[in-house]
Amino acid sequence: MKRFVALYSTIDQTTKTTRKVAALAAYFAAAPDDDKLWTIALFSGRRPRRAITTTKLREWAAERAGIPLWLFEESYPIVGDLAETIALVLPPPSATHDDSLTDWITRLRALDQAEEADRKTAILDAWDRMEAAERLVFNKLLTGGFRVGVSRKLMTRGLAQATGQDEAELAHRLMGDWTPETTTYRALIEAPDPSAGLSRPYPFCLAHALEGAPEDLGQPSEWVAEWKWDGIRGQIIRRGGAHFVWSRGEELMTDRFPEFARLCDYLPDGVVVDGEILAWDHAGDGPLPFNDLQKRIGRKTVPKKLLKDAPAMLVAYDLLENDHTDLRAQPFAERRAALEALLSQTPDDAPIRLAPLLPNDDWRALADLRGAARDKRAEGLMLKRASSPYHVGRKKGDWWKWKLDPLTIDAVMIYAQQGHGRRANLFTDFTFAVWNGNELVPFTKAYSGLTDAEFRKITAWVRKNTLERFGPVRRVTPEHVFEIAFEGIAPSTRHKSGVALRFPRMARWRHDKSAAQANTLDDLNDILAQYG
Amino acid sequence: MVLRFKPAGIYCPAGDFYIDPWRPVDRALITHGHSDHARAGHKRYLSTDIAAPVIRHRLGDITLETIPYAREIKIGDARVSFHPAGHVPGSAQIRVEVAGEVWVVSGDYKVTPDALSTPFEPVKCDAFISECTFGLPVFTWPAEEVIRAEINTWWASNAAEGRASLLGAYSFGKAQRVLSLLDAGIGPILTHGAVENTNAVMRAQGIALPDTIQVTPETDPKAHPGALVLAPPSALGSAWARRFGAQSTGFASGWMRLRGVRRRRAADRGFVLSDHADWAGLNSAIADTGAEKIFVTHGYTDIFARWLKDQGYDAEVVPTEFTGETLDDGDAE
Numbered sequence: 048m049k050r051f052v053a054l055y056s057t058i059d060q061t062t063k064t065t066r067k068v069a070a071l072a073a074y075f076a077a078a079p080d081d082d083k084l085w086t087i088a089l090f091s092g093r094r095p096r097r098a099i100t101t102t103k104l105r106e107w108a109a110e111r112a113g114i115p116l117w118l119f120e121e122s123y124p125i126v127g128d129l130a131e132t133i134a135l136v137l138p139p140p141s142a143t144h145d146d147s148l149t150d151w152i153t154r155l156r157a158l159d160q161a162e163e164a165d166r167k168t169a170i171l172d173a174w175d176r177m178e179a180a181e182r183l184v185f186n187k188l189l190t191g192g193f194r195v196g197v198s199r200k201l202m203t204r205g206l207a208q209a210t211g212q213d214e215a216e217l218a219h220r221l222m223g224d225w226t227p228e229t230t231t232y233r234a235l236i237e238a239p240d241p242s243a244g245l246s247r248p249y250p251f252c253l254a255h256a257l258e259g260a261p262e263d264l265g266q267p268s269e270w271v272a273e274w275k276w277d278g279i280r281g282q283i284i285r286r287g288g289a290h291f292v293w294s295r296g297e298e299l300m301t302d303r304f305p306e307f308a309r310l311c312d313y314l315p316d317g318v319v320v321d322g323e324i325l326a327w328d329h330a331g332d333g334p335l336p337f338n339d340l341q342k343r344i345g346r347k348t349v350p351k352k353l354l355k356d357a358p359a360m361l362v363a364y365d366l367l368e369n370d371h372t373d374l375r376a377q378p379f380a381e382r383r384a385a386l387e388a389l390l391s392q393t394p395d396d397a398p399i400r401l402a403p404l405l406p407n408d409d410w411r412a413l414a415d416l417r418g419a420a421r422d423k424r425a426e427g428l429m430l431k432r433a434s435s436p437y438h439v440g441r442k443k444g445d446w447w448k449w450k451l452d453p454l455t456i457d458a459v460m461i462y463a464q465q466g467h468g469r470r471a472n473l474f475t476d477f478t479f480a481v482w483n484g485n486e487l488v489p490f491t492k493a494y495s496g497l498t499d500a501e502f503r504k505i506t507a508w509v510r511k512n513t514l515e516r517f518g519p520v521r522r523v524t525p526e527h528v529f530e531i532a533f534e535g536i537a538p539s540t541r542h543k544s545g546v547a548l549r550f551p552r553m554a555r556w557r558h559d560k561s562a563a564q565a566n567t568l569d570d571l572n573d574i575l576a577q578y579g
Numbered sequence: 580m581v582l583r584f585k586p587a588g589i590y591c592p593a594g595d596f597y598i599d600p601w602r603p604v605d606r607a608l609i610t611h612g613h614s615d616h617a618r619a620g621h622k623r624y625l626s627t628d629i630a631a632p633v634i635r636h637r638l639g640d641i642t643l644e645t646i647p648y649a650r651e652i653k654i655g656d657a658r659v660s661f662h663p664a665g666h667v668p669g670s671a672q673i674r675v676e677v678a679g680e681v682w683v684v685s686g687d688y689k690v691t692p693d694a695l696s697t698p699f700e701p702v703k704c705d706a707f708i709s710e711c712t713f714g715l716p717v718f719t720w721p722a723e724e725v726i727r728a729e730i731n732t733w734w735a736s737n738a739a740e741g742r743a744s745l746l747g748a749y750s751f752g753k754a755q756r757v758l759s760l761l762d763a764g765i766g767p768i769l770t771h772g773a774v775e776n777t778n779a780v781m782r783a784q785g786i787a788l789p790d791t792i793q794v795t796p797e798t799d800p801k802a803h804p805g806a807l808v809l810a811p812p813s814a815l816g817s818a819w820a821r822r823f824g825a826q827s828t829g830f831a832s833g834w835m836r837l838r839g840v841r842r843r844r845a846a847d848r849g850f851v852l853s854d855h856a857d858w859a860g861l862n863s864a865i866a867d868t869g870a871e872k873i874f875v876t877h878g879y880t881d882i883f884a885r886w887l888k889d890q891g892y893d894a895e896v897v898p899t900e901f902t903g904e905t906l907d908d909g910d911a912e
Contacts, residue, residue: 059838060847060848061827061847062828062845062846062847063847112716114716115886115889117885118715118716118882118885118886119716121715121882122715122716122717122882125715125717125837125879126717126837126839127837127839128838128839131837131838131839132717135716135717135718135719135836136716136717183838196842467839470839470843472834472837472839472840473843499843
């Protein structure tokens with residue numbers, strides 16, 4: 048545990064990537080295999096199951112600290128992190144320990160079966176044997192949130208440095224639904240064949256947002272243009288007589304989209320297709336609004352009605368594996384040709400479509416198409432270099448997303464709440480309203496888009512202009528106007544305003560506008576009528 | 580009431596004076612020189628003799644009388660004395676006695692001693708007006724020796740790896756306390772002008788500080804390898820800071836107890852060093868006054884007042900315009 052905590056502290060005490068990677072490499076070069084495996088798991092979002100509810104942890108921490116529970120609860124939002132709050136209130140330890148990361152995790156997992164009194168004893172005893180930094184890490188294992196300033200990419204890079212393996216190959220090995228319980232460090236990292244796991248997906252190639260004018264990309268003929276679909280990115284793996292559906296977040300979604308079982312009839316074994324999963328309007332042969340797909344996200348099993356109302360479709364745009372061979376190094380144009388050949392025989396009622404290519408002879412014409420993307424229920428265009436390989440992760444230069452300009456509306460800030468984590472102690476979470484006659488109707492929350500300096504400024508203002516408090520939420524003088532940008536709008540019965548926005552954020556602080564000049568509910572309904 | 584809370588500040592009717600007022604008044608008793616307590620525009624000022632040089636430096640040509648700690652004077656019908664608050668050199672709690680009833684205004688205070696300030700002394704009173712900047716149980720300060728070791732170890736390892744150590748600390752009080760902790764054998768100590776101005780004032784009044792080199796536009800950072808650079812928090816990350824090239828950054832503040840605050844400031848290191856009382860310090864200071872009536876001013880006032888009521892005190896929140904220790908306000912003069 049001490050080695051892992053030291054790694055955590057080193058990473059936490061620098062903002063520089065190179066130093067973080069060096070610390071990870073040194074750790075992976077020295078730690079025992081079991082600890083390495085758990086470290087890889089934790090830094091790639093695979094955390095141990097939560098053995099104890101956070102309610103109990105709060106109670107026990109307050110009790111051990113000798114403070115009333117209400118005082119603990121008041122402190123938590125100010126610290127912004129439960130694991131940290133617990134670590135900060137506990138009295139100093141009275142004993143020590145020498146156990147490894149794996150020892151502690153194993154012990155925690157055993158608590159799953161224990162009686163509550165035994166759990167409490169075990170946790171209080173653990174707290175009493177750890178110093179502050181260890182407690183924080185231990186509490187993060189307990190509460191399950193292990194976001195500590197190390198991306199999976201950095202971890203993979205550190206591991207590559209320590210093992211001398213290729214970073215891209217390691218990234219591939221770390222994909223899929225393995226856990227430290229189902230594999231070993233040796234099998235995961237050192238086994239000869241990275242595609243040994245039948246279900247294992249490839250690391251997704253991700254696009255950057257186009258920054259300048261498309262003309263800067265050179266000849267349009269060197270690029271392939273597609274719609275940027277507004278669905279769920281997915282890979283369909285067809286291997287060993289079975290099929291697997293993966294999300295970009297490496298969630299296995301096979302059971303959530305039972306429609307794709309039929310693809311086994313059309314796709315031969317040894318094939319991996321990359322594409323967009325959409326809810327499909329078969330009559331119009333186009334996507335349904337994202338709202339319809341949303342109803343299926345998060346459902347482990349899908350009721351019949353939903354299968355009928357929002358049937359899933361894979362709009363395929365890339366072929367990563369064909370005839371058991373990894374195609375990723377081939378140029379996109381060749382992979383696309385292979386994909387077209389593969390899908391040439393599939394019937395129209397099959398839940399797969401080839402993503403249409405858009406005419407690419409003229410940037411102007413493409414710009415016009417992009418302008419019409421909302422009519423196609425797309426978010427804009429994708430531009431992919433015809434000669435490019437399928438990269439691992441987000442690599443700049445070959446894949447660009449050329450999104451539509453967002454929709455916007457000017458709204459009045461009416462409630463404010465403090466943020467969490469690095470934004471604790473700053474007011475960063477706001478509720479916005481538009482006018483309905485003389486009344487302000489709240490319609491969205493937004494958390495992002497301002498600079499730290501702007502957040503500090505608005506925080507100072509909120510402190511001085513609070514009208515009323517409801518727990519952590521403050522009602523403030525309706526004075527400041529913000530331009531809210533969003534990607535989509537849908538009718539909603541859950542909100543008083545009758546609308547729900549997609550990806551709302553603060554695009555600008557409109558210092559030039561007074562509250563009276565903000566938009567109205569009618570304006571919002573006009574946008575709903577046009578784009579909903 | 581011995582003291583009243585008026586729009587201009589804390590007022591004593593019996594003596595017709597204010598304590599740390601935030602609007603211009605005729606007579607102001609000042610606990611210490613931080614800008615939220617010592618403001619410009621009053622006709623007459625009274626402070627401790629030790630606090631006076633910094634107050635004069637900051638406010639210029641003012642009418643300022645001084646008084647040593649513990650000497651009692653009469654102002655109108657009030658008996659007034661200043662007592663060490665342990666916050667910064669010369670900082671005071673102000674004791675006001677009228678017709679046998681004693682009230683104490685804490686100003687800002689810290690109960691643990693440091694190398695520069697006269698140590699805090701509890702003052703018995705009937706009513707205590709206390710700050711509570713860090714009035715939450717998550718704020719407990721490590722021993723100063725622990726922080727001294729952390730800072731010097733950080734500095735030494737940066738120096739060994741050829742990086743400058745940029746440390747952000749409030750230019751009056753905190754910066755000098757950091758200086759008192761530094762192991763000058765590690766390397767040269769450079770200072771931002773705002774810090775050095777206060778250093779000069781304190782050295783002139785006889786407070787011993789290690790040697791420092793003020794950074795000027797002509798300063799060549801390469802001529803001072805392995806330096807520790809002491810600057811106000813707002814200077815870190817600015818164009819001023821970039822001249823030092825490869826660098827590790829840190830802040831010295833009680834707020835560094837919270838990881839989120841440090842990350843927001845994008846600092847590599849946070850050193851938990853405050854000139855305010857921590858949770859245990861606030862509680863012991865309040866208990867030691869023997870007061871039954873407690874007014875809490877700036878900080879986590881609502882929460883802290885509720886806690887005090889739980890403990891059996893008659894506690895009340897008083898709105899003030901004091902801010903306590905803050906990292907978010909620029910203080911580069």
